[in-house]
Amino acid sequence: MxxxxxxxxxxxxxxxxxxxxxxxxxxxxxxxxxxxxxxxxxxxxxxxxxxxxxxxxxxxxxxVAGAAMPPLLLDDEEAVAIAVGLRAGAGHAVEGVEEASVRALAKLEQVLPGRLRHRVSALQSATTAVVRGDGATVDPRTLTTMASAVAGPERLRFAYEARDGVRTRRLVEPYRLVSTGSRWYLVAYDLEREDWRTFRVDRVAEPFATGARFAPRALPMDAVEFVRRGLHGRQTYPVDVSFDAPAEALPGWLREGAVPAGDGCRVRFESGDSPDWQAARLALTGLPFTVHAPEFLAAAARELAARLSAAGAGAGAAAGQG
Structure with missing residues (x-):
């Protein structure tokens, strides 16, 4: 050779x-x-x-392993496996790696040959993911288009449906993608409204990069804080919950602000999620907990417990008949 x-x-x-x-x-x-x-x-x-x-x-x-990771060469099967895995995880973020996973998916799909891109799409369409929370899902192609525009940086156009159902067309300078664990948000400067905006990615349709480059503006605060403030301005409520476990056992989104209480810990935070989803998210920690406030969240937790108990009893009865 x-x-x-x-x-x-x-x-x-x-x-x-x-x-x-x-x-x-x-x-x-x-x-x-x-x-x-x-x-x-x-x-x-x-x-x-x-x-x-x-x-x-x-x-x-x-x-061998080195101080930095050099570029890797992937064969067809490896490239398809990684792309499918990243796509499957894109709509349901994993804490701490959510934005990095989308950037990696955007880079991989940019260089993926057409024949492999077709295989990835076919595999993706033949599988079904478990839907969490309010059922909102995100098309991985939407995320990769946005991630590429952020990295460009390149102006982005898309259709957007607001909470009241009003549909508009937006032209923005994308700044950052932020995951809250249950949803993805795009922080961007809206050129027509001449102000910073937060967009729920599951309400975005037909995004495409315009090819127009721009010099990124300075966001007045950290992107995560900007999203949090936006959520807190929309029907948020304080949550007070205690766990029969030390703070170290809590997932990262709960660990910050946890204080010792008896044999466990107590956490207070603001939530913008629906009570049903917030109760489910607390239950998914796998730790015993008690909701002290608000009462509607405690009621949602009791209702969730009742539904799960009924489902378990039904399964037991069916097994007994068999």
């Missing part, structure tokens, strides 16, 4: 498999001399790939 760039890519693909490669075997695979293999290994190291060499009659090479 005389084409040096192609040979380096092939060599890198071999080294990214979890094994040690003798120099002679690599030379045989690439139809070059072991001396050429040594030179190619040096080139990969210069590019930031941490290739480790072992001593011995044959000598061997393997790719």
């Amino acid at each position: 005389t084409d040096t760039p192609a040979r380096l890519l092939t060599l890198l693909s071999l080294l990214q498999t979890p094994r040690e490669w003798p120099g002679s075997e690599l030379a045989g695979r690439l139809r070059v001399s072991t001396r050429t293999i040594r030179r190619d290994i040096d080139r990969l190291r210069e590019l930031g790939y941490p290739v480790e060499a072992t001593l011995g009659a044959e000598g061997g090479y393997r790719l």
Whole structure:
């Protein structure tokens, strides 16, 4: 193989498999001399790939963990598997990695060949995700379009449906995607309204990047805080709940602000979620808890407990009849 760039890519693909490669075997695979293999290994190291060499009659090479992650080469099956996994998780954020996962999906889909993009879409359409909360879901393509526009940065157009059902067309300068755990929000500067706005991504339709670049404006505060303030201005309520567990056992969204109380801890926070979803979210912690306020949230928790108890009793009766 005389084409040096192609040979380096092939060599890198071999080294990214979890094994040690003798120099002679690599030379045989690439139809070059072991001396050429040594030179190619040096080139990969210069590019930031941490290739480790072992001593011995044959000598061997393997790719090891380094201080930074260099680009990876993926075969077709690996690329499809990663894209499907990222798409499946995009609509239901995982705490701490939500925005990074969308950025990764946007980068991967940008370079995915058409034949693989078709396979990813086919697999995605053939699967069904468990819907959480109020049933609002997000099209992963919407998220990746927005993430790419944020990274551009590039102006974005889309159709938007407000809470009252009014539909409008928006032209914005996207700033950041923010996940609250149950929903995605886009923080952007609305050019027609000449002000910062927060948009629920599940209410966005037909987004497309216009190709017009812009110099990002300075948001008056942190994007997460901007979303929180926007939510708190819309029908929020204070929650007071105690857990029969230490604060360290709580998920991250509850841990901040938790204070010791008896053998467990107590948490107070503001919620903009529906009482049913907030009760379900507390139950999903898997920890025993008591809602002290508000009463409508305590009632929602009791109703949820009753429904789950009835479902369990029904399953037990069916098993007994069988």
